[in-house]
Every structure is written in C-alpha cells, then in structure tokens.
Amino acid sequence: MDFDYDLFVIGGGSGGVRAARLTAMDGHKVGLAEESRMGGTCVIRGCVPKKLMVYASTYPGAVAEARTYGWTAQVGDFDWDGFRTHLHSELDRLEKAYHTNATKAGVTIHEQRAVLKDAHTVALADGTEFTAKHILIATGGRPVRPEMKNADLGIVSDDVFHLPELPKKMLIVGAGYIGCEFAGVFNGLGTEVSMFVRGANVLRGFDEEARGHVSDAMQQRGITIHTGCAPMEVEKRGDRIWVKGSNGHTEEFDCLLWATGRKPNSTGLGLEEIGVKLDRHGAICVDAYSQSDVPSIYAIGDVTGRVELTPVAIREGVAFNKTVFHGEKTPVDHDLIPTAVFTQPEMGTVGLTEEEAEAQEPTLVYAAAFRPMQQAFAGGEERVLFKMLVSRETDKVLGVHIVGPGAGEMIQFVGVALKMGATKADFDRTCAVHPTMAEELVTLKDPVRVLA
Numbered sequence: 001m002d003f004d005y006d007l008f009v010i011g012g013g014s015g016g017v018r019a020a021r022l023t024a025m026d027g028h029k030v031g032l033a034e035e036s037r038m039g040g041t042c043v044i045r046g047c048v049p050k051k052l053m054v055y056a057s058t059y060p061g062a063v064a065e066a067r068t069y070g071w072t073a074q075v076g077d078f079d080w081d082g083f084r085t086h087l088h089s090e091l092d093r094l095e096k097a098y099h100t101n102a103t104k105a106g107v108t109i110h111e112q113r114a115v116l117k118d119a120h121t122v123a124l125a126d127g128t129e130f131t132a133k134h135i136l137i138a139t140g141g142r143p144v145r146p147e148m149k150n151a152d153l154g155i156v157s158d159d160v161f162h163l164p165e166l167p168k169k170m171l172i173v174g175a176g177y178i179g180c181e182f183a184g185v186f187n188g189l190g191t192e193v194s195m196f197v198r199g200a201n202v203l204r205g206f207d208e209e210a211r212g213h214v215s216d217a218m219q220q221r222g223i224t225i226h227t228g229c230a231p232m233e234v235e236k237r238g239d240r241i242w243v244k245g246s247n248g249h250t251e252e253f254d255c256l257l258w259a260t261g262r263k264p265n266s267t268g269l270g271l272e273e274i275g276v277k278l279d280r281h282g283a284i285c286v287d288a289y290s291q292s293d294v295p296s297i298y299a300i301g302d303v304t305g306r307v308e309l310t311p312v313a314i315r316e317g318v319a320f321n322k323t324v325f326h327g328e329k330t331p332v333d334h335d336l337i338p339t340a341v342f343t344q345p346e347m348g349t350v351g352l353t354e355e356e357a358e359a360q361e362p363t364l365v366y367a368a369a370f371r372p373m374q375q376a377f378a379g380g381e382e383r384v385l386f387k388m389l390v391s392r393e394t395d396k397v398l399g400v401h402i403v404g405p406g407a408g409e410m411i412q413f414v415g416v417a418l419k420m421g422a423t424k425a426d427f428d429r430t431c432a433v434h435p436t437m438a439e440e441l442v443t444l445k446d447p448v449r450v451l452a
C-alpha cells in the first residue's frame, strides 16, 4: 500500500521534532502537525523561559554579595515589562529556529491540530487527511488545576510568562519541580511567596536529606512553606484571592499559582477508538521501543508518562528513529538519568535516594555540608550538601545528590561516572580540583551512616 508519508508526527516539541528531523534526514517522507508553536513545552513554556527567569531572579543576591567583595553596587528596580518583552523575542527566535531546522531537514510542517482516524490515517483540523506508514504521537502534557470551586482564579505555569505585572504577594500550591522552581524565581524577583504543600516536605520522591536541605534554604531565603496543607476554599475578595488551607490557615494573595502536576495530552486524539491503550492517568501505554498496542503507532515524551524531561523525550525520539527506520531495535534507557531542580539553591541528583538504596542493599552514606568559600567570604550562612550512596558489597556508587550553586552543572558529569559504573574508589583515586566545591566529591572520607 502507498502512503502519503513514511512517518507522520503529531506534536512539534522536543521529542517529536527530533524524531521527525532524524527520519527526514535519512531520506524518508515526513509530515508533522503542531497545533500551537514549534518547540513545544520546553522551548515555549517550560525549561527555556523558566531558566531565563531563574537567571533574572538571581541578580539581587549577586549584587548584595558583590558589595562584600568591594563593589559599590546597588540593585535597582526590576523592569518586568522590559524583561518579558525580551524573553518573548528570544522565544520567537527559538521557535523560528525549530521551524527552519525541521523544514531544512525535509519535514513538512502542518500548523494545525491533528487527530487519528485509523491506524494509518491522521486528520488535520481543516479536514485534510494524510496516510502514513508509521504515526508518532509526541503531544506532550499540560498543567492541571485541582477540581475545586473557583480553581480558575489561579494561574498555571503556562501563564507565568505572560503575567501583566509581577505579583506582590503570591501563593504557590504544589511543591514538585515546578512549584519549587517558581517559588525561588518569584522570591528572587521580590514577590512575597508562600507555598501550600500537601505532604511533610517539598520535592516528594527526592532524597529526604537533600529535599530537607533545599526546603530549609528556601525558608531562610524568605519563602513561607505551609506543610501538610492543601487548599480547601478559594474566593475572589476585591482584587485579591482569599485561600483557606486544610490546616485552617487563611490568607489573601495577589496571585495564586497551581503547580499541582501535569496530564498527558491524550484526550480527543481518537486513540482509544482505534485500540491504543491508555493507563489510568491518560498516558499512552508503550513497550520498551515506544510502540503502542497498535503496531503502526508509537508514542514518545511526556504523553507516555515515563520520565517527563526534555533530554529523555529527545532520546526516546532518537531510539524510535533507530528502531523503526534503521532496523536497529533500540530500547530506551531510563536508568541513571541525571536531573537538576532549578531551585535556589539548586539540586542535582542521579541514581538512588538514601531511602531507595537502603531498601535495595546494605549502603554506606557519605555526606558533607559546609559553607562554600564564595558565600562564606560574603558572610552567607547557607551550606551546600554533597551526598554519595555507596554499595557496601561492591563499592559501586548508587546515587549522588548535590544541593548548592552549580549543582545542575556538576551532576551532569557525575552522571557520566555513574553510567560507567564508577566505584567510590574510582572517585577517590581522582585528583581534586582546588579550590572548588566539586572537589568534595573526590574527598569524602568516612561514611556518616552505615545502612545494614
């Protein structure tokens, strides 16, 4: 049977664009539909604008520190309008680059919503239909508000980059990556920030000690964290939003940000009608090769609910291309993914948490918390944390957690070492780089705990 395309990709984000470009560069006929803006979540409303806001928010601290180094610097006012305009022109530039690079690679872009008609047919919003030998769903996810009265009074992460003005007082509900990162951003920009956290601490799922370290530092920097507290009632009161928490706390805010998680974009695509299975969260069920229950249909990235990170979506796109178009069955490797949470201070992590390591095998815990030279000189009290979990039996490093400036940059290279199967002895026989914070990784002496 002849098809219009060898591959049709739905979704022009991190994963979809990589898979489409590689496949087109292999000489195949590739179509891609994007209903919003090329680049997807990461480029338009995620990693990129978020990180630029993180940078913007660190200058007041840097200027205060600069004074202790002899500079007569003063922080002026923050020009939100000016920053936002600059931010969006940068996003426009990146969107264009995504468009141009995909087109140059030979991908035909359809700037419309696409849905599935059958196992080999997609229909665009304007009614045009195309057939394709393979269809790749890379539709990502979207932020969700809790199901409660007046939830629409709050904004979600997509809206943060379009705020007409910087809020003076803000409540962030939810303390995962997004809640904690934006808490640091707005706090740094001068907003008074409070958080409602359902559990006992922020950043559920991360190493207990590391998340405690981040949470203490966030509070020392001026963020108010209400733990064991979910919003029960939300009301508009004049210009402000009144919120009542499950611990009885009530307060008014200028802005409420729901950072309560994301959902896969899998509804209304016609997936279940043609036999593609979804899990109870709406994520597309795929095998190790990203293939769904319908053999011609594959899915990658956030819509599969595996690991919601840009580099993972990209790697899933690469593995898909190898499997389907090079005949090299390539499973996606989700083991030992390094990641950073761009809180202030930053957290970098790879491998097992202490809790996971303890459950798995006898473990030696190495940890050091100290004031780094640059901040100590400036009179800062904040400590960095370096933590390493080591197998008692094999000496293999099972996990590393770093909290402090540059943790994201450091963990990238620790990730390489762990991927190579590094032991504690390998770290120890590596000469330190002095004076750095990272030298702590190769000079951790005695375990602080032994977990039998």
Ligand SMILES: Cc1cc2nc3c(=O)[nH]c(=O)nc-3n(C[C@H](O)[C@H](O)[C@H](O)COP(=O)(O)OP(=O)(O)OC[C@H]3O[C@@H](n4cnc5c(N)ncnc54)[C@H](O)[C@@H]3O)c2cc1C
Binding pocket: 010, 011, 012, 013, 014, 015, 016, 033, 034, 035, 036, 037, 038, 039, 040, 041, 042, 043, 045, 046, 047, 048, 050, 112, 113, 114, 115, 138, 139, 140, 141, 157, 178, 265, 269, 300, 301, 302, 303, 307, 308, 309, 310, 311, 313
């Ligand atoms: C605020 C925020 C900060 C983040 N920060 C980081 C970070 O620092 N580091 C990191 O690694 N990850 C980060 N992430 C996660 C990262 O952005 C995602 O994991 C990544 O973008 C997923 O890529 P994807 O290709 O699966 O989907 P997306 O990038 O979401 O792309 C999906 C695309 O499909 C389009 N689409 C959906 N349905 C249709 C349809 N029916 N027809 C046509 N088009 C459709 C959408 O418009 C979208 O453009 C962040 C996310 C958020 C929200």
Ligand SMILES: NC(=O)c1ccc[n+]([C@@H]2O[C@H](COP(=O)([O-])OP(=O)(O)OC[C@H]3O[C@@H](n4cnc5c(N)ncnc54)[C@H](O)[C@@H]3O)[C@@H](O)[C@H]2O)c1
Binding pocket: 146, 173, 174, 175, 176, 177, 178, 179, 181, 196, 197, 198, 204, 229, 230, 231, 259, 260, 261, 262, 307, 308, 309, 339, 340, 341, 342
């Ligand atoms: N730096 C990065 O790499 C980065 C940054 C941002 C996002 N991401 C990716 O995006 C994903 C989604 O991030 P996220 O922060 O939206 O989701 P998340 O699932 O990490 O956090 C959502 C939090 O909201 C809480 N919550 C839900 N409903 C609530 C309620 N009613 N009241 C109080 N709390 C409530 C949950 O318990 C959870 O802790 C992450 O898992 C991550 O993979 C990555």
